[in-house]
Amino acid sequence: MMHYMILFSRQGKLRLQKWYVAYPDKVKKKITRELVTMILSRKPKMCAFLEYKDMKVVYKRYASLYFCCAIDQSDNELLCLEIIHRYVELLDKYFGSVCELDIIFNFEKAYFILDEFLLAGEVQETSKKQVLKAISAQDLLQEEETQQGFFEDNGLG
Amino acid sequence: MIRKDLQSSNLYDNGLALTGLACFTTHDLARDLVNDVVNLLSSTRPYVRKKAVLVLYKIFLKYPESLRPTFQRLKDKLEDPDPGVQSAAVNVICELARKNPRNYLSLAPVFFKLMNTSSNNWMLIKIIKLFGSLVPLEAKLGKKLLEPLTNLINSTSAMSLLYECINTVIAVLISISSESPADFTASIQLCVQKLGVLIEDSDQNLKYLGLLAMGKILQTHPKAVQAHKDIVLRCLDDKDESIRLRALDLLYGMVSRKNIMEIVKKLMQHVDAAEGSFYRDELLSRIIDICSYNNYHYITNFEWYISVLVEMTKVEGSKHGIKIAEQIQDVTVRVKSVRHFSVSQMSLLVENAHLLLSGNSAQRNNISEVLLAAAWICGEYSE
Numbered sequence: 146m147m148h149y150m151i152l153f154s155r156q157g158k159l160r161l162q163k164w165y166v167a168y169p170d171k172v173k174k175k176i177t178r179e180l181v182t183m184i185l186s187r188k189p190k191m192c193a194f195l196e197y198k199d200m201k202v203v204y205k206r207y208a209s210l211y212f213c214c215a216i217d218q219s220d221n222e223l224l225c226l227e228i229i230h231r232y233v234e235l236l237d238k239y240f241g242s243v244c245e246l247d248i249i250f251n252f253e254k255a256y257f258i259l260d261e262f263l264l265a266g267e268v269q270e271t272s273k274k275q276v277l278k279a280i281s282a283q284d285l286l287q288e289e290e291t292q293q294g295f296f297e298d299n300g301l302g
Numbered sequence: 303m304i305r306k307d308l309q310s311s312n313l314y315d316n317g318l319a320l321t322g323l324a325c326f327t328t329h330d331l332a333r334d335l336v337n338d339v340v341n342l343l344s345s346t347r348p349y350v351r352k353k354a355v356l357v358l359y360k361i362f363l364k365y366p367e368s369l370r371p372t373f374q375r376l377k378d379k380l381e382d383p384d385p386g387v388q389s390a391a392v393n394v395i396c397e398l399a400r401k402n403p404r405n406y407l408s409l410a411p412v413f414f415k416l417m418n419t420s421s422n423n424w425m426l427i428k429i430i431k432l433f434g435s436l437v438p439l440e441a442k443l444g445k446k447l448l449e450p451l452t453n454l455i456n457s458t459s460a461m462s463l464l465y466e467c468i469n470t471v472i473a474v475l476i477s478i479s480s481e482s483p484a485d486f487t488a489s490i491q492l493c494v495q496k497l498g499v500l501i502e503d504s505d506q507n508l509k510y511l512g513l514l515a516m517g518k519i520l521q522t523h524p525k526a527v528q529a530h531k532d533i534v535l536r537c538l539d540d541k542d543e544s545i546r547l548r549a550l551d552l553l554y555g556m557v558s559r560k561n562i563m564e565i566v567k568k569l570m571q572h573v574d575a576a577e578g579s580f581y582r583d584e585l586l587s588r589i590i591d592i593c594s595y596n597n598y599h600y601i602t603n604f605e606w607y608i609s610v611l612v613e614m615t616k617v618e619g620s621k622h623g624i625k626i627a628e629q630i631q632d633v634t635v636r637v638k639s640v641r642h643f644s645v646s647q648m649s650l651l652v653e654n655a656h657l658l659l660s661g662n663s664a665q666r667n668n669i670s671e672v673l674l675a676a677a678w679i680c681g682e683y684s685e
Contacts, residue, residue: 146397167326191542192506219400219435221469222511223462224427264356265324267393270386271424279349283314 146266147225148200148215149176150259152248155209157181160248163259165266184211194222205229209245232262235276257283304331308338313347320353324360332365336372343375348384355379355390359397369398380412389425392416396432403435410436410443418450426454427466434470437477444474448489455496465500465511468493472518490526494519498530506542513537513548520552527552538568543581546572550588563603566593566610573614586614590625594632604633604640612647615672623668627675634679641683648676649684 152161159177168176183195184204195202197215203225204213212229216222233243235258240247248255261276263269270276307319320342323335339361342354358376362369379391392413399406410433417429430451437444448471455467471493497519500512513534520527527534537549553565566589573585593607611630615623634644655673 165325188541190506192510192544194507194510194544219431221427221431221462221466223465223507224424226507227462260321264321264353265360267356267359267390267397268424269352269356269390271389271422272386275386279314279317286314 146217146220147228147263148217148266150212150214150263151177151180152213153177153181153211154245155185155211157185160210160245161252161255161259163256163263165263180213184213193226201225203229207233210248228263228268231271231273232259235262235273238273238277239280254280304335305338308335308342313345313350316342316345316350317353320350320357324353324357327357327360327364329364332361332368336361336365336368340372340375343379348382348387351379351382351384351387352390355387355394359394362398377409377412380409380416385422385425388416389422389428392425392428392432396428399432400435403439406432407436407439410440414446423458423460423463427463430454430463430466430470434473437470437474441477444477447474452489452492455492461500461508464496465515468496468515469518472515475519476522487526490519490523494526494529498533501530501533501537506545509537509540510542510545510548513545513552517548517551535565538572547581547584550584553588553592562593563606570610570613587625589614590629594629604637605643608633608640608644608647612651615651615669623671626668627671630672631675631679634683641679645680645684648679651676652680 146165148166149162149164151159151163153159159181162173162177164173180197180202183197184202189206193204195204199218200215201218201220201222202213202215203222204211205226206212212233214225214229216225236243236248236255239254239258240251258276258280261270261279270279304319304323307315310316310319320339323331323339327335336358339354339357342350343358345351345354355376358372376391376394379387380395382388382391395406395409413429413432417426417433420426420429433443433447437447451467451471451474455464455471458464458467471489475490494516497512497516500508501516503509503512516527516530516534534549534552537545538553540546540549569585569589573582589610593610608630611626611633614626630644630648634641652673
């Protein structure tokens with residue numbers, strides 16, 4: 146089971162964080178800080194698996210973003226790499242050639258896609274088509290419910 | 303509020319409520335809402351059924367009493383026509399079984415059928431992992447599994463599936479090795495061969511995993527890994543520290559009388575070049591463990607060993623003063639012929655004590671342990 150997934154840039158700025166196990170805020174901040182320092186200090190050719198506390202941490206770098214997941218000791222690390230890759234493929238399909246800016250400006254969509262793909266730390270849907278179909282249906286619902294006119298009436302433009 | 307969303311007819315409302323529930327469910331929430339979630343298990347839309355199954359896992363974690371009554375419904379989902387729901391049910395049962403395998407032994411035939419009919423790699427990996435946790439309980443299951451697993455190992459091109467199969471085969475072999483070790487040499491050889499391929503791969507990740515799995519085999523079948531001695535020794539020189547640490551684990555099975563001096567020399571070179579003190583300490587303790595393994599089985603030249611120990615004393619920042627001291631004492635007491643040499647080395651150490659004690663206090667503690675042993679030896683055995 147995945148315990149948490151965090152995304153951060155080469156400068157150590159946190160872009161996304163999803164926690165599948167409840168930790169108090171202070172603990173979350175500590176974990177994030179420690180993992181970011183540990184991973185940023187690793188050289189490019191080193192292997193992608195780390196031991197951290199009593200969990201395995203798997204990370205992968207895509208362009209300027211590091212995708213980092215913590216899994217149980219008995220989980221398959223290669224499978225976790227596949228999960229990360231599948232998530233990146235989903236983002237790519239949805240945003241069309243995704244880059245870090247897309248995630249920065251549309252982070253809620255990134256979270257929605259993650260929620261459709263993983264639930265409670267487990268893979269929910271392995272078919273890319275199904276995930277993207279659900280997201281586009283939700284987008285449609287969102288557009289129908291909030292018309293632009295509604296915002297303009299209330300002065301939000 | 304959550305209940306209203308769960309009972310809504312809009313499937314995305316249901317989906318959102320279930321997703322949210324998965325993140326923040328607590329004991330009380332779980333108790334109150336489990337019935338609603340179970341009702342959603344029979345929803346007409348697979349989208350909702352899938353989410354309901356996964357949320358049930360979280361609910362079981364927080365509120366274990368709900369497991370008994372809902373278990374039957376969960377089992378039914380294994381036969382669900384939609385592959386997404388089926389694989390979600392497999393996921394949940396696999397995770398539950400890891401905590402408490404005994405309850406799920408009866409489901410083994412169902413999973414066996416699923417394993418043979420499914421081509422979905424994600425699900426296969428979970429099923430194989432599930433079998434891995436069931437095997438220690440039921441020896442017959444292990445034997446029955448070996449054949450389909452070896453078929454999978456030979457036929458799959460997916461590295462992750464291969465790795466999972468090898469791990470499970472190792473678990474099977476460990477649990478049944480007590481009964482009849484001779485029968486399974488073929489499977490062990492196959493695993494070791496595949497792991498050898500992994501270790502030679504240029505991808506660091508595969509190397510790491512290959513070494514990790516070989517380490518597990520080493521504990522029950524040390525002879526099987528002998529064939530890959532050279533590869534492992536090469537890994538000791540790898541630039542990546544994690545890989546070097548794993549290769550160190552495997553060294554126990556690789557040393558022999560002839561190569562121990564070479565290996566220790568190489569390790570001492572690493573000690574000098576090591577950047578982090580954690581790694582250095584690991585190296586030192588491994589050197590001592592290897593040399594003293596099996597009653598100094600591999601050491602032919604004890605004088606050489608004493609000089610190695612003296613060199614280790616001079617290494618900065620080490621935490622193993624006590625161990626080194628014990629070793630020196632042990633060897634000197636047991637091996638009569640080396641006492642003369644040992645006394646001369648120890649007297650050198652004691653003469654230069656003021657140089658050695660000039661470091662910081664942690665270092666001084668270590669060095670003083672060794673000096674204690676040195677002084678004792680000089681006192682006992684000098685003529």
